[in-house]
Amino acid sequence: MLTKIAHFSKNLLLLNYKAYLGKNLKLFMEKSSISRIKSKLELINLLKSDLSLIAWIFLALIPVFGTLVYYIYALNNIGIILSLALSIIVGFFVFKFVKNERQKLEKVEINDERQKLEKIEVKKVETEILKIKANLNYGSKLLITVLFILFIFFSFKELFQASFSRALISPWQVINLNFFLFYGLSALLLLIIIKQNKILNSLKLISLTTFYFLSFSIALITYLIGYGFDPFIHQATMEYITEHGSILPKTPYYLGQYSLIIILSKFINLFNNISLEFIHKLLVPLLGAITLPALFWNFLKKDGQERKSSLITILTILIVGFNPLIVTTPQNLSYIFLLILVFFALREKSLLMSLLFTGASIAIHPLSGLPALGFLLFALYEKKKDKFKPYFQKISLILVALINILALPLSLYFGAKAKLNFSGLKTTFLNFIQLFFKLKGAGQENIFLNLNYFFNFNQALIILIIIISASIYFYKKLTQKKDKNTLAIFKALSFSSLALIISYLLSSFIAFNDVIVYEQAGYAKRILVIIIIFNLPFILLGIKDLISTCLTKNLFTQIFWALFLTIILTASLYSSYPRLDKYTNSRGYSTGINDLRTVISVAENNKANGTEPYIVLANQQVSAAALKTFGFNNYLNTNSKKIYFYPIPTGGGLYQYYLEAVYNHPNQKTLAEAMDFSSVKEAYLIVNKYWHRSAELINEAKTEANEFWSIENEVFIFRYER
Numbered sequence: 001m002l003t004k005i006a007h008f009s010k011n012l013l014l015l016n017y018k019a020y021l022g023k024n025l026k027l028f029m030e031k032s033s034i035s036r037i038k039s040k041l042e043l044i045n046l047l048k049s050d051l052s053l054i055a056w057i058f059l060a061l062i063p064v065f066g067t068l069v070y071y072i073y074a075l076n077n078i079g080i081i082l083s084l085a086l087s088i089i090v091g092f093f094v095f096k097f098v099k100n101e102r103q104k105l106e107k108v109e110i111n112d113e114r115q116k117l118e119k120i121e122v123k124k125v126e127t128e129i130l131k132i133k134a135n136l137n138y139g140s141k142l143l144i145t146v147l148f149i150l151f152i153f154f155s156f157k158e159l160f161q162a163s164f165s166r167a168l169i170s171p172w173q174v175i176n177l178n179f180f181l182f183y184g185l186s187a188l189l190l191l192i193i194i195k196q197n198k199i200l201n202s203l204k205l206i207s208l209t210t211f212y213f214l215s216f217s218i219a220l221i222t223y224l225i226g227y228g229f230d231p232f233i234h235q236a237t238m239e240y241i242t243e244h245g246s247i248l249p250k251t252p253y254y255l256g257q258y259s260l261i262i263i264l265s266k267f268i269n270l271f272n273n274i275s276l277e278f279i280h281k282l283l284v285p286l287l288g289a290i291t292l293p294a295l296f297w298n299f300l301k302k303d304g305q306e307r308k309s310s311l312i313t314i315l316t317i318l319i320v321g322f323n324p325l326i327v328t329t330p331q332n333l334s335y336i337f338l339l340i341l342v343f344f345a346l347r348e349k350s351l352l353m354s355l356l357f358t359g360a361s362i363a364i365h366p367l368s369g370l371p372a373l374g375f376l377l378f379a380l381y382e383k384k385k386d387k388f389k390p391y392f393q394k395i396s397l398i399l400v401a402l403i404n405i406l407a408l409p410l411s412l413y414f415g416a417k418a419k420l421n422f423s424g425l426k427t428t429f430l431n432f433i434q435l436f437f438k439l440k441g442a443g444q445e446n447i448f449l450n451l452n453y454f455f456n457f458n459q460a461l462i463i464l465i466i467i468i469s470a471s472i473y474f475y476k477k478l479t480q481k482k483d484k485n486t487l488a489i490f491k492a493l494s495f496s497s498l499a500l501i502i503s504y505l506l507s508s509f510i511a512f513n514d515v516i517v518y519e520q521a522g523y524a525k526r527i528l529v530i531i532i533i534f535n536l537p538f539i540l541l542g543i544k545d546l547i548s549t550c551l552t553k554n555l556f557t558q559i560f561w562a563l564f565l566t567i568i569l570t571a572s573l574y575s576s577y578p579r580l581d582k583y584t585n586s587r588g589y590s591t592g593i594n595d596l597r598t599v600i601s602v603a604e605n606n607k608a609n610g611t612e613p614y615i616v617l618a619n620q621q622v623s624a625a626a627l628k629t630f631g632f633n634n635y636l637n638t639n640s641k642k643i644y645f646y647p648i649p650t651g652g653g654l655y656q657y658y659l660e661a662v663y664n665h666p667n668q669k670t671l672a673e674a675m676d677f678s679s680v681k682e683a684y685l686i687v688n689k690y691w692h693r694s695a696e697l698i699n700e701a702k703t704e705a706n707e708f709w710s711i712e713n714e715v716f717i718f719r720y721e722r
Contacts, residue, residue: 066259256363470542
């Protein structure tokens with residue numbers, strides 16, 4: 001009798017848990033070959049689900065069709081509907097194609113797995129079900145998870161308490177040191193969570209995503225007015241397009257980001273009134289936090305112990321640095337799309353999804369889009385070269401290599417109407433060599449700063465060593481284990497990286513007419529970021545191999561490396577944001593509340609005088625405040641072209657007069673020349689007190705200005721008239 005009761009109880013337990021896995025035991029048994037693996041891994045890959053695939057497709061198609069519709073027509077309500085309609089129609093066919101390709105691949109994998117598992121008995125299936133039950137019951141591991149959530153909460157609390165509306169050089173000026181303690185403890189607890197067997201991998205991945213967002217969102221939360229200068233320009237542009245449908249002249253740049261944010265804003269506002277500005281600020285930090293862990297996980301995950309090393313690798317990769325992901329700009333958004341297309345190329349046998357994200361990257365920013373296109377050409381060459389004769393293979397390789405090498409320098413030269421400067425090659429080459437091969441040490445400060453800057457000074461060399469080591473390891477040890485498709489993509493990544501190094505050196509010849517001297521090398525430096533992106537799969541594999549080795553060591557060794565990794569992650573966080581300490585002064589102030597008050601005060605003064613239009617000579621932060629307050633509604637006609645009434649460093653002409661005033665003398669002559677250039681009768685000079693020689697400038701300007709006043713004794717305004 002007891003035996004029958006026990007047998008009945010066991011069957012009842014099976015019935016209860018098969019409802020969790022499926023509606024009947026037959027369906028469960030049909031999928032037992034792969035469900036056995038999935039139950040052990042405890043995570044259904046979101047990228048394999050229909051909903052996830054649809055999201056990826058729309059993420060790629062909306063910037064592409066939004067750009068096309070805007071450029072041909074406009075991005076008003078009709079244009080938005082048209083962009084969405086085209087995305088839905090094309091997305092349907094893309095979805096069907098990719099889904100069919102995946103199903104073909106999965107059938108092969110399932111058949112292979114069934115041959116290995118066809119002798120599994122029902123008793124083993126019961127064991128797996130009981131394991132699921134154990135995994136769903138955290139038991140003693142619940143405390144670790146709760147502590148992690150608490151420290152993440154305390155970290156965000158410190159950030160929100162530090163939110164600051166005045167001008168800042170660094171967020172670390174206002175963030176309490178407790179934040180670093182909470183952040184470090186969160187990282188340490190996350191490592192412990194990853195190590196646990198009784199916590200679902202899906203929850204571990206969610207925890208990683210949360211930690212990523214915490215890391216990326218410090219500038220978003222701390223700088224209440226906004227961080228940087230470029231976001232204000234793009235924000236003003238998008239608001240103008242939202243109101244008028246387009247902005248003239250229509251340029252082919254950045255439209256992918258504009259269309260994505262504008263369409264997203266319109267859609268979200270159907271349900272909730274959220275400002276376009278907030279969506280714009282949030283986009284890159286949030287999108288990076290969501291997509292990167294998922295992409296890395298899908299690339300790295302394997303069975304058994306390697307799952308732990310994969311998750312720890314996803315956490316560890318943050319030590320490479322993530323400065324491009326802390327603020328939304330077209331360039332930074334394009335980096336995310338470039339990452340997505342690289343990892344889709346590694347995952348899918350077809351390059352269709354990578355092609356979609358290549359198109360989106362080009363639409364968002366050509367500086368990432370062109371290398372993406374070049375990489376795709378290399379990938380196609382590697383996949384198809386065996387079908388051609390040897391001489392045609394060589395010709396194709398040379399052509400693809402030339403496209404990869406020359407595309408960026410030529411686009412920078414012709415697109416920006418730049419000029420050649422042959423004196424820059426030697427400097428660029430030496431800087432490039434010193435970037436990697438000049439070992440630097442930190443000075444005599446506190447232990448945290450010393451360790452942080454030793455790592456920071458030699459970060460490029462460390463990354464280079466990891467890339468070279470991982471690449472050699474991959475091609476020597478792993479090529480036999482990789483399928484032909486994956487191997488072709490890895491070769492394409494290597495070829496693209498080499499081509500981009502040459503592009504970087506060639507770009508040093510280019511001098512941009514409308515760019516400040518100290519920002520001339522900015523475009524070439526972005527190429528280095530793209531090189532790192534192309535080598536990120538190698539870096540991930542190298543780090544994972546090191547972590548896998550570490551996990552085989554004794555407990556004391558694992559604890560040591562966990563503590564060391566926690567410290568390095570915290571140091572990397574500190575280095576990824578602007579700094580003001582005894583080693584570094586980032587110098588660039590943010591736009592503050594007094595800058596906003598200043599531009600309003602100037603406008604009110606001008607209106608009272610009745611002398612519209614007018615010009616203002618001010619720094620970038622005040623110009624950003626003007627863009628935020630007035631948008632692009634104040635343009636002036638000059639003899640050559642239209643200019644904005646505040647200085648824009650990338651063009652317009654007024655910025656040179658501002659530099660003349662603050663670096664030489666703020667006299668009537670300089671201001672009169674600026675007024676003549678702009679055809680206005682009134683001009684204002686604005687001096688922020690934080691300027692290094694502000695006291696001298698203020699005293700000089702007082703002697704010749706027609707009127708002057710200040711905003712809270714922080715920003716000084718001088719009015720001049722003809």
